[in-house]
Amino acid sequence: MRVYELMRKVSVGPLTIRLWIDAADGLCEQCEERADEIALCASTLADEEDPPMLLAEKLANTLRGLNAVEVLDDEGNGGLVYPEWP
Numbered sequence: 001m002r003v004y005e006l007m008r009k010v011s012v013g014p015l016t017i018r019l020w021i022d023a024a025d026g027l028c029e030q031c032e033e034r035a036d037e038i039a040l041c042a043s044t045l046a047d048e049e050d051p052p053m054l055l056a057e058k059l060a061n062t063l064r065g066l067n068a069v070e071v072l073d074d075e076g077n078g079g080l081v082y083p084e085w086p
Contacts (some may be wrong), residue, residue, distance in 0.1 A: 001015065005067055006031060008039035013048030014074035020067040038063055052078030 004023040010017065021038055023031040042059050050058065052071040060069045060083040072078035 004031075006035040008035055008042075010039050010043045010046070012043055012046040015046065015048055015052060015078075016072045017042055017046060017055070017059070017073075018070040019059075019063075020069075022067050029082050034065065035041070038065055042069075056081040 004026050006023045007022045007064040008019045008021065010019070011017070019035075019039060019042055021031075021035045023035070041063055045059060045062060046055060052073050056069045056071040056079055059071075062065060063069075066079055066083055068082050070078065070080045
């Protein structure tokens, strides 16, 4: 079984946020639009003052449709968080 994910990269101040977004329907226009909306939400919710791991956890807990969230600071330090599955 194939797994499809779309990736988006968002910069907020010194932070780089990478989002792995579920694209279970494959590569379709609606999936691309949904990925863009999730990335926009992530950039809106992000606070550059948050520690990277805390921000990754906040985004993973808040945004639906994510398979993983990575947040790195300007030195490349940070973390990767996988959302809890219901």
